[in-house]
Structure formats: C-alpha cells, structure tokens
Amino acid sequence: MIVRALLTACILTIATVAPVRADPMADSVTALAPSIQDVRTVGTWEKDGNKGVYRVVVTRSGAEPTARLFVQWLRAGDDGSYTVDRTVDIKELVELKQNIGDFVIESDPDGLSIFLEMINPAADGARESYELFIGDEETYRFGPASN
Numbered sequence: 001m002i003v004r005a006l007l008t009a010c011i012l013t014i015a016t017v018a019p020v021r022a023d024p025m026a027d028s029v030t031a032l033a034p035s036i037q038d039v040r041t042v043g044t045w046e047k048d049g050n051k052g053v054y055r056v057v058v059t060r061s062g063a064e065p066t067a068r069l070f071v072q073w074l075r076a077g078d079d080g081s082y083t084v085d086r087t088v089d090i091k092e093l094v095e096l097k098q099n100i101g102d103f104v105i106e107s108d109p110d111g112l113s114i115f116l117e118m119i120n121p122a123a124d125g126a127r128e129s130y131e132l133f134i135g136d137e138e139t140y141r142f143g144p145a146s147n
Helices: 002-017 024-030 092-096
Strands: 036-047 050-061 066-076 082-089 099-108 111-120 126-135 140-144
Touching: 036 099, 036 111, 050 082, 050 099, 050 111, 066 092, 066 099, 066 111, 092 140
Parallel strands: none
Antiparallel strands: 036 050, 050 066, 066 082, 099 111, 111 126, 126 140
C-alpha cells in the first residue's frame, strides 16, 4: 500500500513538473540562447540553383552589452522549409566592443547593405555610424559610415 502511494505520488509529480510537449516550433523558440536579442529576415538570394532569404542575427552579452552580428543565408527547400546554408560572423564587432543601438538593412541583387548605429560604452554611450556591405560570395566590407 505504501509503495503504491509513493509510486502514484512520483507519477503525479513528474506529470505536473514536466509537461509533455509535441510542438517542435515552440521548443525551438524556447531553446534560443538569451544572448540572441534581434533577428531579422530580409531580401532574397540565388546561387548555384539554390535560393532563399538572408537572416541577420544580433547577440549581446556583458554588463555593458557588446554586440556581435551574424549574416546567414537560409536555403529554401522544396517543401517550404528553410535550412542554414552558410553563416558569416562580422569579426570586427568583437574588436569594437560596442553595442548596436539600431540598424537598417537594404537588399539588392548584389547582397545586403546594413547601416548600424553603434553605442560606445567606453565613451559614455557616444553613438557612431558604421556600414556593412556583404555579397553572395561571403566577402564583406565593414567600417565607419562614409556619410
């Protein structure tokens, strides 16, 4: 009798603590790292018979947040699903140690133009404009805006 009561209590505890989920989409959103703080999908690309869309991902970390930026090529499947074809990490942002306040993306047949407003925590939050041009060959130019 005691064993049966303990077994019933264990089963009820597990059932209330670990709800069963059968929603892979919700699970994938839940699994996103908290450092991923901005995701935008923009424009289209086509190369070697494949096509898809671009995804720009911004991560932030630290007490005075510093940002990183990644550009991804998402390939469209015949069934309408997408897979990550390739990813480029904009390494210069690691060296800048600044945060991205805002950014605007423009798409054209040659790739993406991304205009970034950077926030410099070392300079009392001074704002600086940068620009990123990235083409379908994964080559890019990044630097201060040439207003």
